[in-house]
Amino acid sequence: ALILAAVRAEMAQEGGVSLGIASGACGGDILFHDVCAELGIRSRVYLPFGVEAFQVSSVQHADANWVERFRALCDRVPPRILQDGKALPRWLADRPHYDVWQRTNLWMLCEALALDARRLTLVALFNREREPDGPGGTAHLVRVASERGCKPVVLDARVLLIGESRSVADLDQTEVDHAVVAVGSLDMERVGAVRGVACNQVPDLQLAGG
Numbered sequence: 001a002l003i004l005a006a007v008r009a010e011m012a013q014e015g016g017v018s019l020g021i022a023s024g025a026c027g028g029d030i031l032f033h034d035v036c037a038e039l040g041i042r043s044r045v046y047l048p049f050g051v052e053a054f055q056v057s058s059v060q061h062a063d064a065n066w067v068e069r070f071r072a073l074c075d076r077v078p079p080r081i082l083q084d085g086k087a088l089p090r091w092l093a094d095r096p097h098y099d100v101w102q103r104t105n106l107w108m109l110c111e112a113l114a115l116d117a118r119r120l121t122l123v124a125l126f127n128r129e130r131e132p133d134g135p136g137g138t139a140h141l142v143r144v145a146s147e148r149g150c151k152p153v154v155l156d157a158r159v160l161l162i163g164e165s166r167s168v169a170d171l172d173q174t175e176v177d178h179a180v181v182a183v184g185s186l187d188m189e190r191v192g193a194v195r196g197v198a199c200n201q202v203p204d205l206q207l208a209g210g
Contacts, residue, residue: 002155003028004035006123009153015119017041021108023048024073025058026066028125028157033073045079046111048104049086057086082107105141113148122146125155 011017020036020043023029036043047054051074059070083089086100112120122145126138142152 002125002157003032003123004038006125006153006155007032007035007039007041010121010123011039011041013119019044019115021046021112023058023104023108024054024070024079026062026070030066030069030073033077043077045073045077046082046104046108047079048082048100049084050081051079053085102140106144109141109145109148109150112150120145120148120150121153122150123153123155125157127157129158 007017007020017039018041020032020041022032022043022045024033024045024047033043033045035041055067055070060067082104083100087093088095088098088100088103092098092103122142124138124142142154146152
C-alpha cells in the first residue's frame with residue numbers, strides 16, 4: 001500500500017508517471033513492478049547479473065510464489081544485465097567499500113538521469129533500524145540522488161511487517177512523460193529496502209543496456 005500510494009502521488013503531478021525502473025528481488029522490487037502494472041505504468045527490470053544467479057541470491061530464499069512471480073516478470077519484461085557475475089570488473093576490484101549491489105544502484109540512478117527528464121523523484125522504502133547507513137545502502141542512495149536533483153520520497157518499511165502483495169508491467173520503446181525508477185529490494189521477511197526515481201517529460205527511451 002505504501003508503494004502504491006507513493007506512485008499514485010507522483011502520477012498526480014503534472015506529466016503523470018510514464019516509466020518504472022527496478023531490480024527484481026523478492027518483496028519490494030517485484031511489488032514495485034506490480035504497482036506499475038496496476039496503474040498502467042511501463043516498467044524496466046535491471047539485474048546486477050544473470051537471471052539464474054540473481055534468482056538464487058535474491059529471490060528463492062523467500063518462497064516458491066516469489067520465484068514464480070520473478071520468472072513471470074522476466075518473461076514479460078526481459079531484464080537488462082549489468083555484468084556476468086558478482087565479481088567486479090578488474091578496474092573496480094580494488095575500489096574500497098564498493099560491490100556489485102552498490103554498482104547496480106548507481107547504474108539504475110544513472111539510467112534515470114540519462115533520460116534527461118524534467119522531474120526526478122527518488123522513492124525510498126526501507127527500514128532504518130535494519131539497514132546500515134553506508135555506501136550501497138538506501139540512505140546513501142537517497143543522499144546521492146538528492147545531490148543530483150532528485151526529489152526524495154522516504155517511506156517507512158516497518159509497516160510492511162504485516163505483509164503486502166500486488167502484480168507487474170512491461171515497457172516498450174516509446175516517449176516518456178514521467179518515469180519512476182526503483183532501486184534495491186525489500187525482503188518481506190527482513191524488511192529491507194526498495195528505492196525508486198521518477199522522471200517527468202523524457203524525450204526518448206533509447207538507452208544503452210548493461
